[in-house]
Amino acid sequence: MPERVSYRATRAGIVQIATRLSVSPSTVSRALRPETAHLVRADRRKEILDLAERLHFSPNPGARMLRKGVNASLTVVVPFDENIFFSEFYGRFLSGTLHAAAARGWDVHICTLRRQPGSDLREALQHLSLDTSGLIYLAEPLSPADVQHLSGYRRPLVLTKSVLPPGVPVKEIGVPVVGVDNLSGAQTAASLLLQLGHVRIGLLLGPSGSRDAQERKKGYLDVLDRVGARPRPEWIIEGSFSAETGRAGAAALLATADRPTALCCASDEIAFGAINAARAAGLRCPEDVSVMGFDDGPWAAACWPALTTVRQPLADVAERAVSFVVEAANHPGSSITSPSSDLSAALVIRDSTRALGSPR
Amino acid sequence: MPERVSYRATRAGIVQIATRLSVSPSTVSRALRPETAHLVRADRRKEILDLAERLHFSPNPGARMLRKGVNASLTVVVPFDENIFFSEFYGRFLSGTLHAAAARGWDVHICTLRRQPGSDLREALQHLSLDTSGLIYLAEPLSPADVQHLSGYRRPLVLTKSVLPPGVPVKEIGVPVVGVDNLSGAQTAASLLLQLGHVRIGLLLGPSGSRDAQERKKGYLDVLDRVGARPRPEWIIEGSFSAETGRAGAAALLATADRPTALCCASDEIAFGAINAARAAGLRCPEDVSVMGFDDGPWAAACWPALTTVRQPLADVAERAVSFVVEAANHPGSSITSPSSDLSAALVIRDSTRALGSPR
DNA sequence: AGAGTAAATGACAACGTTTGCAGTGCAATC
DNA sequence: GATTGCACTGCAAACGTTGTCATTTACTCT
Numbered sequence: 001m002p003e004r005v006s007y008r009a010t011r012a013g014i015v016q017i018a019t020r021l022s023v024s025p026s027t028v029s030r031a032l033r034p035e036t037a038h039l040v041r042a043d044r045r046k047e048i049l050d051l052a053e054r055l056h057f058s059p060n061p062g063a064r065m066l067r068k069g070v071n072a073s074l075t076v077v078v079p080f081d082e083n084i085f086f087s088e089f090y091g092r093f094l095s096g097t098l099h100a101a102a103a104r105g106w107d108v109h110i111c112t113l114r115r116q117p118g119s120d121l122r123e124a125l126q127h128l129s130l131d132t133s134g135l136i137y138l139a140e141p142l143s144p145a146d147v148q149h150l151s152g153y154r155r156p157l158v159l160t161k162s163v164l165p166p167g168v169p170v171k172e173i174g175v176p177v178v179g180v181d182n183l184s185g186a187q188t189a190a191s192l193l194l195q196l197g198h199v200r201i202g203l204l205l206g207p208s209g210s211r212d213a214q215e216r217k218k219g220y221l222d223v224l225d226r227v228g229a230r231p232r233p234e235w236i237i238e239g240s241f242s243a244e245t246g247r248a249g250a251a252a253l254l255a256t257a258d259r260p261t262a263l264c265c266a267s268d269e270i271a272f273g274a275i276n277a278a279r280a281a282g283l284r285c286p287e288d289v290s291v292m293g294f295d296d297g298p299w300a301a302a303c304w305p306a307l308t309t310v311r312q313p314l315a316d317v318a319e320r321a322v323s324f325v326v327e328a329a330n331h332p333g334s335s336i337t338s339p340s341s342d343l344s345a346a347l348v349i350r351d352s353t354r355a356l357g358s359p360r
Numbered sequence: 361m362p363e364r365v366s367y368r369a370t371r372a373g374i375v376q377i378a379t380r381l382s383v384s385p386s387t388v389s390r391a392l393r394p395e396t397a398h399l400v401r402a403d404r405r406k407e408i409l410d411l412a413e414r415l416h417f418s419p420n421p422g423a424r425m426l427r428k429g430v431n432a433s434l435t436v437v438v439p440f441d442e443n444i445f446f447s448e449f450y451g452r453f454l455s456g457t458l459h460a461a462a463a464r465g466w467d468v469h470i471c472t473l474r475r476q477p478g479s480d481l482r483e484a485l486q487h488l489s490l491d492t493s494g495l496i497y498l499a500e501p502l503s504p505a506d507v508q509h510l511s512g513y514r515r516p517l518v519l520t521k522s523v524l525p526p527g528v529p530v531k532e533i534g535v536p537v538v539g540v541d542n543l544s545g546a547q548t549a550a551s552l553l554l555q556l557g558h559v560r561i562g563l564l565l566g567p568s569g570s571r572d573a574q575e576r577k578k579g580y581l582d583v584l585d586r587v588g589a590r591p592r593p594e595w596i597i598e599g600s601f602s603a604e605t606g607r608a609g610a611a612a613l614l615a616t617a618d619r620p621t622a623l624c625c626a627s628d629e630i631a632f633g634a635i636n637a638a639r640a641a642g643l644r645c646p647e648d649v650s651v652m653g654f655d656d657g658p659w660a661a662a663c664w665p666a667l668t669t670v671r672q673p674l675a676d677v678a679e680r681a682v683s684f685v686v687e688a689a690n691h692p693g694s695s696i697t698s699p700s701s702d703l704s705a706a707l708v709i710r711d712s713t714r715a716l717g718s719p720r
Numbered sequence: 721a722g723a724g725t726a727a728a729t730g731a732c733a734a735c736g737t738t739t740g741c742a743g744t745g746c747a748a749t750c
Numbered sequence: 751g752a753t754t755g756c757a758c759t760g761c762a763a764a765c766g767t768t769g770t771c772a773t774t775t776a777c778t779c780t
Contacts, residue, residue: 004461011514013736023761029738036738041758056512061491062425063736064766070506071422071491073469080462083674084457098472102440107491110472110489112462131421131431133469152416154371243662269662276664298446299659302603304636313541315442384730388756388767396768396769401728490743 012055021047028052032059073107073133074156074325080114087241087269088297089314093138093160096318104326107132113139121146134158134325136318141165143211144173151175156328158321161342161351166214178321178337182212185310185345186219188267189292191264192308192347194227197356198290200262202235204249204270213238216266216294235260239270246273253290254281259358263289268297275352286354296348306350313343372415381407388412391421433467434494434516434685440474447601448657449628449674451497454521458677464686473499481506482697494518494685496678501525504533511535517686518681526574534558538681541574543668545705546579546626549652552668552707554587557716558650562595562611562620564630573598576626576654578620595620599630606633611711612640614649621716622650630655631667635712645650646714657706666710 014032023044031048048083054298065071065161076097078084086090088351095112101108109132109353115124121140135154141149142163151157151174161170161179170177193201201222208215217236224230235253239245246265248294253260254277263278265271274283283289285305293300293309324338378385383404389531391408393517400408404690407572423720432593436457438444461468471493475484488540502510502523502687506691511517521530530537553561563580566573579598584590592614595613599605606625613620613639623638625631631653635645645651645665653669660667668684684698 015736025737026761027759028741030759031735033738039758053594058513058516059735060426062422062431063765064738065422065424065491066420066426066735067737067739069422069765072763078458080459082455082459083658085445085448085451088445091451095442095445096471098438098470099440102472108472110458110468112458114462131425144381151417154416243659275663276735281663298443302633304639340777346655374768375766385730386731390729393768399728402764404728420766423735424768426737426765427767429735429771450779469769 011060012015012052012057013060013214014057014297016056017048017051021051023048023059032057034331052308069119070329071107071108071131071133072105072327072329073132074101074322074336075111075128075132076111077111077113077128077139077215078141080112087160088295088299089241089312090138091312092297092312093318096278096315097136097322099315100319100322104322115140121149125150126140129134131218133329135327135359136160136321138163143279144168147175148172151203154292156325158324160317160321162210162212164211165209166211176321176324178317178324180312180314180317181342181344183219183222185294185312185347186216187223188345188347189294189310190220190264192349193264193292194223194352195230195289196262196353198260198262199227199229199264200258200260201231202249202253202263203231203237204246204263204265204274205238205263206241206266206270209237210241213241213266218249220264221351231260243273243276246270246275247277248273250277251281253282255331260289262292262353264292266294267305268293268295268300268309271301271309272299275303275305275307286347286352288358290353292353300348305352308350308353309348310345311348315345362682363476371420371446372412372417373420374580377408377411377415377417381411383408392417394521402647408450419685421627426528428565430493430689430701431467431491432465433469433492434461434682434689435471435488435492437488437495437497437501440472443606445556448655449601449658449672450498450671452657452674453678456675457496457682459675459684460679466682466686470496475500481509485510492687496520496681496685497523504528507533507535511591516685518684520677520681522570522572524571525569526571530579536684537682538684539702540572540674541671541702541704542575543579545584545672545707547583548705548707549654549670550580550583550624552709552713553624553652554583554589556622556713557651558620558622559587559589559618560618561589561591562613562623563591563597564606564623564625565596565598566605566626566630568598570601573601573626576661591620591702593696601629603629603633603636606630606635607637610634610637611641614638614643616641620649622624622652622713624652626654626661628655628667628669631669632659632663633714635663635665635667646712650713650714660708661710665712668710668713669708671708672704672705676703 014028015025017026027040028048031040031045036088037045079091098108113124115121136158138160158176158178161177205217237249263274265274271291275291278285278289285291293307296309296311300309374388375385378388380584387400388408391400391405438450458468471488473484475481496518498520518536518538521537565577597609623634625634631651634651638649642651655666656669656671660669
């Protein structure tokens, strides 16, 4: 049977406390905040704190915000998508943001942004709750004009590189951009495969509209071209950053007689799908085919075989984004050094890759 | 080279707009909000909206909050843990919360709660940002006294059943509790295995301190006991809700000659670990051993073999929690029917289970 | 043209907290 | 004993927006 609960309409405020103790609201205000607490006589302060505790007093945030002009909070804008945490990217980034913010005593808002199919992004932005001191944006891709518009809100704004369309130079955006050095990460990944003796390498890439995907593709091909190992066109497959892309792509590539001996995947999810497809085709990983991922999410070490992959330092990226927003908000008007260089992505070698032709 | 950016210290307010157009602030306020926009003459309204747009005006949230008394936002309290999104539970719940909140125009804050090893929960709660109209709590386990304290803040509060210690009756908490019917979900799961002919069943469970784990354990054993198929004690293994628990547990159980023919796991992650361990031991799933999960996260369908599992309707649970908070906040003082019954968890049959002794 | 009505606008008082300033007392100093 | 200094407290004015109420303006109808 449903029970019923109700909540007092009015909560205790600073004046209620003041009148009940017959002191002025000023005194209560001073006693309640650590910075000014020394101004109040000790016994009186104790009295006030006790009553506040008993009444579960918490200061009206609106009033405080109005008076002080700032609020220690930032908004993270994520895409409106049922399964955003399926991809580990958002979860890991968000987790990093939470930590970085908590360390500074900041509050984190999350806001979903849905771009209606035919409509303007501007319209979608209307619904953004802008009651925070800064924005970290990792939702829908943004054109330079969109960025222009967003930065017009005059709040500290940080973008993740992933939201910029491929080809737009980061420097010219005029807004801090945080991101990972996909290019050298991908180069390292491809280099390892070459070093292990693989030359017949298939590429399972992300969507062509994604900057991350493009940068990684370029990194892979840079290295492979240099040694004349560019994959034949039908071995270069693009799709979403999902296990399904890996499954379908690997299934197609591994069905032929002269199949690739290694698969270089643009995300861990794709790699997982590829490993499963290989297994379904009766091939073992890494004995029959090596698989390389990209991201190093929590599953990479927990799956089987443990995935060789490129570590995206997303927590560090988030830390950098939060740090900028907090700095900028704390020093309004003054100019802040914006983070501009990418964080490097290191190779993590585990069990899903093996030297070509090496014994079991 | 690092570039530098800066932000205007003061943002345009409603009075700036008013004076520049030589109208009163009241008119601007009315023109700016859809509900009252019809009160101002069309041409003037357009003038105002245009200028506001040009100035990137957005109303001071503090002032608005102070004036209106409410703010359409709620806080989700999650544990302070580097890898919270590794477990799919939080990601899926949060995603559901975001949707439910967005549908109502509400804003979502996220707050991490870290209980210092020896210290009181009260202390940790001090750092909670309470500037929202409601709380959805899914962090550290709460004793009834803790709940008492939390509800003293006189804000709408919803708990997930998982945070209550096993044995505490939901009814007596006096606070709305949302959750999943673990008991019947687990019963259905065990029934399926029996129905497939399995009687030698191993149980890979969650931590004994977790209510979810205890309820699921009870559900499994209820059914197995009824037909005299209670697993021998060494086949009942408890651990964290992680792949490692599944890996280690399955490795131990499957190493013996008279191994179980089916493994019933208390979470998808455990099941994934178990499948990998089976594979490492040279056993195939589902041919040699059936594996049952619990949760039906996004990976359940994407992994290989696709996992038979119990679907936790976390999005619905979140929807229910948000719905309660919003209702309670919108009708302060009045009593709201609190959700009390669990949402049912349905079996999803995929490829990781098979009838005992069935042909390949 | 004047009365009567409806539409549009302005003046003003909240909302709860913080803070500069102007007091009070009270002890210490010359 | 008058004066200075110090510790503490109260007064009152912000902060930016919204809603009530009163007032002005525009319009319709005899």
